Amino acid sequence: MDTSVATSASKPILSVDHVAVQFGGLVAISDMCFDVHEGELVSLIGPNGAGKTTAFNVITGFQRPTRGTVTFRGTSLEGLKPHEVTGLGLVRTFQRTSLFEKISVFDNVLIGLHRRTSPSLFGTLLGLPRERRAEEALREEAWETLRLVGIEHQANEAGGSLPYGDQRLLGVALALAANPSALLLDEPVSGMNASETSRFIELLMRLRKMGKTILLVEHDMPMVMKISDRIVVLNYGRIIANGTPTEIQNNPEVIAAYLGGGVKNA
Numbered sequence: 001m002d003t004s005v006a007t008s009a010s011k012p013i014l015s016v017d018h019v020a021v022q023f024g025g026l027v028a029i030s031d032m033c034f035d036v037h038e039g040e041l042v043s044l045i046g047p048n049g050a051g052k053t054t055a056f057n058v059i060t061g062f063q064r065p066t067r068g069t070v071t072f073r074g075t076s077l078e079g080l081k082p083h084e085v086t087g088l089g090l091v092r093t094f095q096r097t098s099l100f101e102k103i104s105v106f107d108n109v110l111i112g113l114h115r116r117t118s119p120s121l122f123g124t125l126l127g128l129p130r131e132r133r134a135e136e137a138l139r140e141e142a143w144e145t146l147r148l149v150g151i152e153h154q155a156n157e158a159g160g161s162l163p164y165g166d167q168r169l170l171g172v173a174l175a176l177a178a179n180p181s182a183l184l185l186d187e188p189v190s191g192m193n194a195s196e197t198s199r200f201i202e203l204l205m206r207l208r209k210m211g212k213t214i215l216l217v218e219h220d221m222p223m224v225m226k227i228s229d230r231i232v233v234l235n236y237g238r239i240i241a242n243g244t245p246t247e248i249q250n251n252p253e254v255i256a257a258y259l260g261g262g263v264k265n266a
């Protein structure tokens with residue numbers, strides 16, 4: 001089976017090309033090829049130890065591949081450090097959000113936005129008109145971002161005081177503040193309760209409707225089946241399927257990989 005088949009006619013925004021990762025004698029990933037196209041929501045799934053986190057780390061520059069290349073918007077990520085990958089517009093969220101716990105939710109997002117476009121500090125301190133206008137635009141963007149993820153009513157609360165699910169939403173707000181061309185989410189709903197999960201799913205659906213490109217590593221199978229345009233299945237470091245949720249649910253090799261339980265129930 002050709003697992004690198006693209007489902008969209010557009011040019012891929014992200015290409016994983018013959019990537020392999022070995023840890024000593026252990027092959028964590030072997031010869032992995034897949035593409036993500038602009039505006040697609042692609043999920044990477046697989047049983048425990050299949051190599052999902054390793055793949056995620058390669059794509060975000062946290063792990064060097066033993067072989068192969070990852071290309072993002074025509075630029076090879078070879079040798080780039082994680083912050084350089086972020087600078088290209090490929091932005092990840094973290095399991096443990098790197099927020100400032102003591103400062104407000106709003107200021108957390110504002111700092112994120114400042115990292116991207118920083119009006120001159122002197123100008124801002126002196127209240128020069130151009131800097132003032134830039135600062136106002138950033139503040140408006142911070143509100144928009146908070147409204148988008150649905151935590152605007154907590155804008156004045158300390159980041160660290162938010163409930164777990166809302167901290168994860170703030171994590172997405174911080175990632176969005178970097179103005180990503182593609183967003184990578186590593187098990188975003190793990191540890192969330194049912195209502196937090198459904199809020200997160202609604203957010204992902206909103207982002208998808210807005211045309212954001214999203215790559216998701218996730219264990220929550222009902223969620224993956226509901227929101228993905230395409231699913232890439234890893235097993236023992238190898239891609240065994242790449243297709244729509246319906247194709248994946250009915251793929252015998254995928255069902256066997258999930259020990260007879262089937263992806264529907266995994």
Ligand SMILES: Nc1ncnc2c1ncn2[C@@H]1O[C@H](COP(=O)(O)OP(=O)(O)OP(=O)(O)O)[C@@H](O)[C@H]1O
Nearest residue numbers: 023026027028046047048049050051052053054055
């Ligand atoms: N730094 C490392 N050193 C040695 N082996 C590693 C390292 N990281 C991962 N592995 C091994 O590589 C394989 C793939 O692990 P990985 O964490 O990528 O899988 P996963 O699909 O994310 O699993 P899970 O769903 O349990 O998080 C596993 O056998 C794991 O033990």
